[in-house]
């Protein structure tokens with residue numbers, strides 16, 4: 001394909017614009033050698049924008065974003081206790097809205113301990129922490145289904161419903177099997193809580209068993225989510241690929257980020273694997289308003305998310321130059337992380353721009 | 362009070378009966394010195410019993426158990442993949458049924474790194490890992506509310522509903538504030554996911570704020586459940602007391618068990634603090650059928666749960682001798698754990714009976 005890759009950039013709040021800026025410098029430097037062509041357009045959606053204009057993300061904005069091949073997002077979210085942002089108005093209004101509207105049904109989160117990065121787990125090395133989580137991204141407790149009865153009274157009741165569908169579980173599980181098939185260990189673990197969630201868990205468990213029969217080369221396992229958390233800290237080496245519904249996926253992938261060295265390093269992709277709408281890529285960390293604008297933020301997770309953007313979008317669009325460029329960016333990140341050995345990712349002493357430059361070099 | 366403490370014993374499956382037996386030996390040895398009087402009766406409820414008789418736990422059994430002051434449970438659960446036990450028939454039929462029917466609305470789970478016990482977290486010591494989780498135990502996704510539409514077809518939908526009530530949240534949160542008030546740091550953290558669970562999370566958040574105004578001496582904080590998992594491995598020292606709804610509580614307390622040395626050490630109490638029905642105490646670990654009957658199981662978590670039983674039931678019933686005896690059992694456990702230094706709790710080389718004897722000595 002000769003078209004250039006159209007990237008919509010949502011820098012967002014706090015450190016978001018800085019880390020995305022550093023990543024885009026990396027792209028500018030890396031693209032020519034791979035023949036990767038791209039163009040980018042910036043969008044203002046953020047807590048700041050909402051507070052200034054009253055607009056979070058309108059339907060016309062979504063329509064506009066649909067014209068792009070990928071969305072690259074820094075971080076959205078204002079000050080933690082700002083009452084004007086209560087109830088998840090930004091998270092739901094931007095992040096979740098994009099995931100749902102653009103049918104980004106896979107949230108891909110690699111849990112890889114890079115060379116030189118310190119894990120909080122004693123005695124574990126890069127060999128032990130190297131798996132990937134496939135989190136369902138468009139169902140579950142994230143649907144917003146629920147309500148109140150007698151709100152504000154002593155008799156208040158609230159319901160919040162986890163919705164699971166065969167369709168949603170199956171496409172996610174199938175994606176996970178396809179991914180597992182390409183990996184060396186070819187091992188896939190379903191994480192749920194079937195002994196308590198006898199409806200939603202049952203839909204997932206039966207679907208998993210059905211799809212498994214199409215992939216005899218993949219070995220499968222099942223862990224309850226509580227046990228999974230124990231394994232992640234005690235024996236992370238048991239995992240190769242994990243497939244997990246949305247809410248439990250949110251929890252275990254943050255734990256995954258923690259064991260792989262923390263938020264400073266965790267990348268993620270919200271994929272629409274069918275290519276019917278753009279996928280979105282973002283570091284797992286938040287907007288960290290306390291260190292914004294001081295050249296203190298570590299852009300590594302964002303640069304790694306850019307690598308993911310190039311590889312995954314390249315694959316979906318059949319743009320081999322983008323894939324190659326993404327592989328180079330990923331390799332450059334791995335070449336730089338050893339420089340953080342013995343240092344904290346958050347307080348490495350290197351500035352945002354310096355780290356970006358290290359990756360470029 | 363001159364009545365003796367009436368303890369119902371449910372040894373359960375696998376290693377359950379052994380570890381409970383070891384704990385009861387400790388009680389026999391420890392009781393006289395504190396003037397603690399008790400009597401115990403054994404009950405057969407377990408997966409084994411179900412497979413033999415077809416009975417899990419009937420209403421008449423519950424009525425019988427109500428006559429006791431406390432229930433002491435080893436572990437229930439059969440072989441992981443036994444199709445006759447699918448769908449959580451034992452977990453739901455015994456554990457959850459007792460928690461709900463006996464209104465054991467608090468699940469108390471200490472996360473304490475005992476001297477000599479190894480944590481998987483690098484550089485963390487007993488000073489860093491010393492908090493307690495107050496998990497709500499009678500609501501949430503555990504209510505069993507939900508169902509299927511078009512089960513078994515490509516159009517299958519399943520719903521599973523999280524139910525929260527002001528009443529249920531408030532009594533749990535109040536319990537947690539009362540507990541926090543008695544501790545040195547007097548710090549209480551609510552864990553939920555208010556930015557996504559805008560109904561159930563909102564009920565909990567408002568209730569937490571309302572109750573907080575009655576406890577000006579307690580400092581409060583709020584963490585999203587995903588962030589909580591990161592803190593638990595990266596900075597567990599931020600926690601003193603955590604209050605959390607049922608499902609998230611299940612997850613974070615298993616993670617808590619993992620950072621405090623694993624299942625071999627984690628104790629728990631399912632409390633009915635009002636004393637309207639017996640409370641239930643159990644180690645967090647499962648029935649481990651693979652090592653059952655070989656004198657290999659470590660009874661430390663069960664003995665520690667016995668200490669909790671004596672202290673909490675003693676408090677609820679106003680039986681000071683039981684409280685004193687429970688404190689002695691707790692102290693004896695802490696005196697023994699240093700012997701596990703450099704050893705794995707699971708494969709310490711000490712037999713079940715030997716470890717019990719060490720605590721007695």
Ligand SMILES: CC(C)[C@H](C(=O)O)[C@@H](O)C(=O)O
Nearest residue numbers: 091092095096250556557587
């Ligand atoms: C910000 C929040 C809505 C979001 C989520 O819960 O999915 C975040 O935690 C994440 O994991 O991307």
Ligand SMILES: CC(C)[C@H](C(=O)O)[C@@H](O)C(=O)O
Nearest residue numbers: 195196226452453456457611
């Ligand atoms: C066995 C299961 C039903 C139970 C739960 O989920 O509560 C267990 O995990 C626990 O934490 O006691």
